[in-house]
Amino acid sequence: MEHTYRLVIACPDKVGIVARISNFISEYRGWLTEASYHSERDSGFFFMRNEILAESLSIGLREFQSAFGKIAEEYQMDWFVTDSTVRKKVVILASHASHCLADILYRWHSEELHCDIAAVIANHDNLRGMVEWHNIPFHHIPVEPGKKPEHFAQVEALLNQYQAETVVLARYMQIMPPHLCERYAGNMINIHHSFLPSFIGANPYYQAYDRGVKLIGATCHYVTQNLDQGPIIEQDVERVSHRHHKDDLVRLGRDVEKIVLARGLRFHLEDRVIVHGNKTVIFD
Secondary structure, rough: OOOEEEEEEEOOOOOOOHHHHHHHHHHHHOOEEEEEEEEEEEOOOEEEEEEHHHHHOOOOHHHHHHHHHHEEEEEEEOOEEOOOOOOOOEEEEEEOHHHHHHHHHHHOOOOOOOOEEEEEEEEEOOOOHHHHOOOOOOEEOOOOOOHHHHHHHHHHHHHHHHHEEEEEEEEOOOOOOOOHHOOOOOEEEEEEOOOOOOOOOOOHHHHHHOOOOOOOEEEEOOOOOOOOOOOOOEEEEOOOOOOOHHHHHHHHHHHHHHHHHHHHHHHHHHEEEEEOOEEEEOOO
């Protein structure tokens, strides 16, 4: 994997932004390995993501950030620069379903997902062996009736302990408390087993079956206080018909879920997602 710096920008659109940024990078001998931008006419906003070969720059990262800050102020930019060699710390929350978690662990083990999985927290204990085989700490915190605040207090303590930067809900099936949604805004990722905004909430495959849908899907999105209504990162679908039973929809849907979650997580880890309001720009 090449060592690059990722410059990600969102700002009000105006003439000359691309030229100004390109000239700035060129001034310090920066070699662009990837450059993407998008102008959204409805909102009048401009979005950009550049990857710059680290070894090509004539200055270090801190100097680059300091120098670019002047341009960012001039154009009223929300921006950041990340180092591709610095891996985000990820904590995964799971339940009893294994497919999404198993797929993430496989992709992480095969170096497809560049992150540090610090721990897995689950409200069932059946996935312990799979997680610990990967030498990842596993914590079983059951959800007992009437004791959800205590459950989430333990979860939050572990998120603090592992200094989680990204939280992944791999079919966790619990509604996160508002303060954790706020704390990890734009950094907490959920996989919902329907093509949102259709079939929000519990048992979406059964809802889809009862409606006689011809497509089922899955949605990877950021978590907000509004259930299953956060900014969408990735989606996909699978065609079904009257021949499929409820259990067939569940079986087919699992394949879509794990692929969509893996894509969405990779986009996030590689800083390819820009959140704007309740929508996203994805530079895939």
